[in-house]
Amino acid sequence: MHTVNDQNRAGLERVIEYALERIEMSSPPLDRCETPEALQRRAPHAITPQGIGVDAVLTEFVDVLAPACLSTDHPRYLSFIPAAPTKTSLAFDLVVSASSMCASSWLEASGVVHAENEALRWLADLAGLPAGAGGCFVSGGSAGNLSALAVARQHGRSRALDGRRLRVAVGETAHSSIASVLNLLDMDAFIVPNSGDRLTGTALSEAINADPDRASIVAVAAAAGATNTGMIDDLAGIAAVAAESDLWMHVDGAYGAAALAAPSVRELFNGIELADSFIVDPHKWLFAPFDCCALIYRQPALASAVHAQHAGYLDAIHDSTEWNPTDYAFHLSRRARGLPFWFSLAVHGTDAYRDAIEASISLARSAAEVIEVTPYLDLVMQPQLSVVLFTRHGWEPNDYTCWSDKLLMDQRGFCLPTRWKGETVGRFVFINPRTTIEDVRDLIDSLGDPA
Numbered sequence: 001m002h003t004v005n006d007q008n009r010a011g012l013e014r015v016i017e018y019a020l021e022r023i024e025m026s027s028p029p030l031d032r033c034e035t036p037e038a039l040q041r042r043a044p045h046a047i048t049p050q051g052i053g054v055d056a057v058l059t060e061f062v063d064v065l066a067p068a069c070l071s072t073d074h075p076r077y078l079s080f081i082p083a084a085p086t087k088t089s090l091a092f093d094l095v096v097s098a099s100s101m102c103a104s105s106w107l108e109a110s111g112v113v114h115a116e117n118e119a120l121r122w123l124a125d126l127a128g129l130p131a132g133a134g135g136c137f138v139s140g141g142s143a144g145n146l147s148a149l150a151v152a153r154q155h156g157r158s159r160a161l162d163g164r165r166l167r168v169a170v171g172e173t174a175h176s177s178i179a180s181v182l183n184l185l186d187m188d189a190f191i192v193p194n195s196g197d198r199l200t201g202t203a204l205s206e207a208i209n210a211d212p213d214r215a216s217i218v219a220v221a222a223a224a225g226a227t228n229t230g231m232i233d234d235l236a237g238i239a240a241v242a243a244e245s246d247l248w249m250h251v252d253g254a255y256g257a258a259a260l261a262a263p264s265v266r267e268l269f270n271g272i273e274l275a276d277s278f279i280v281d282p283h284k285w286l287f288a289p290f291d292c293c294a295l296i297y298r299q300p301a302l303a304s305a306v307h308a309q310h311a312g313y314l315d316a317i318h319d320s321t322e323w324n325p326t327d328y329a330f331h332l333s334r335r336a337r338g339l340p341f342w343f344s345l346a347v348h349g350t351d352a353y354r355d356a357i358e359a360s361i362s363l364a365r366s367a368a369e370v371i372e373v374t375p376y377l378d379l380v381m382q383p384q385l386s387v388v389l390f391t392r393h394g395w396e397p398n399d400y401t402c403w404s405d406k407l408l409m410d411q412r413g414f415c416l417p418t419r420w421k422g423e424t425v426g427r428f429v430f431i432n433p434r435t436t437i438e439d440v441r442d443l444i445d446s447l448g449d450p451a
């Protein structure tokens with residue numbers, strides 16, 4: 001099984017052939033979620049002492065398992081945050097897998113680190129971070145937030161608070177991963193009420209000044225594109241408060257910070273250039289395959305002081321002063337997960353990325369206009385980025401769920417509702433440049449069908 005020969009070559013080629021077919025699909029099936037019983041019945045035991053061979057296992061994957069997974073790149077997959085990897089990035093992901101590179105350190109993978117750092121630099125430049133900024137690619141926004149806030153915690157510890165719990169200021173609409181990360185890091189969230197659907201510097205400063213234990217608030221985690229609404233926190237106002245109160249400023253742009261590349265909304269991010277750390281997920285709106293989050297620090301040395309691992313057998317990677325991605329996050333072995341993003345960016349050029357991101361923003365605006373003139377719908381707020389929230393007249397929470405279930409059953413779309421200010425509302429998220437206004441009109445028509 002570690003050599004390619006006349007017996008196994010054809011099987012391997014069929015696996016690669018299938019990957020190619022999937023990459024080439026212009027319109028993948030949406031597919032569906034199956035019950036555990038159905039999967040147990042149709043895919044009972046693949047793993048046996050003798051092995052059942054490529055054909056049998058591949059058939060089970062293609063016929064049973066793959067159709068039981070939603071295609072996040074389907075143009076009508078508008079739930080959570082969808083994915084829309086470029087064909088180039090997908091093809092190159094196969095190369096990354098085939099190349100057995102461990103991208104932890106410069107010593108092991110200098111070529112990869114050089115290329116990944118070029119992609120990180122493009123993002124840092126979009127944000128306006130200084131030349132010394134840098135970081136690494138991690139698996140996702142949750143992992144990025146964890147590693148960044150671990151460094152923020154270290155910053156806070158310098159205050160010598162006699163063992164008091166440290167706190168991190170967040171807006172009401174901070175991503176769920178922030179609460180999870182704070183729990184892991186043994187810190188508490190200091191939740192500041194939104195004003196005008198986002199966290200502002202004024203609200204932050206008022207809340208801090210009213211707090212009896214201000215010193216224990218050591219950081220702020222701002223959202224640059226709340227996942228639920230797409231609203232961007234008042235980064236410039238927050239940065240001013242952070243400077244005044246010596247807070248570590250982290251910007252969670254996992255979904256939205258891709259729009260730094262979109263001139264039509266760039267000014268909404270003003271202030272991001274003052275962040276101490278920031279993340280954006282290329283696997284979301286930067287068209288890379290799962291899983292990929294760019295994590296960037298203003299002063300990377302503060303991060304390596306927290307995250308670099310030391311052991312006798314690792315000394316060699318620290319002998320040189322070159323860049324080691326492992327030093328900037330909680331990880332050691334590492335897939336070269338920034339490389340498909342880098343490759344596609346280099347192939348297509350950054351203008352193509354700008355245009356593809358602008359397309360989703362303009363689609364969101366058009367969708368909002370259609371919703372506003374549709375008699376049975378109300379727009380919840382004007383979209384800032386590419387999330388559109390709406391309500392359907394006369395619907396109870398269960399009606400939204402039934403509508404969404406039926407859409408998926410009919411393979412017409414995947415549009416889960418969400419909750420906003422205690423109410424169930426409809427939600428569309430656009431990041432796929434192949435989603436059209438006709439798709440949106442059809443989904444809006446389906447909302448007019450009797451529940």
Ligand SMILES: *Cc1c(COP(=O)(O)O)cnc(C)c1O
Nearest residue numbers: 140141142175177227252254255
């Ligand atoms: C998606 C998202 C995350 C979590 O990222 P994962 O890659 O899913 O771990 C964090 N913050 C925001 C704002 C997000 O949209």
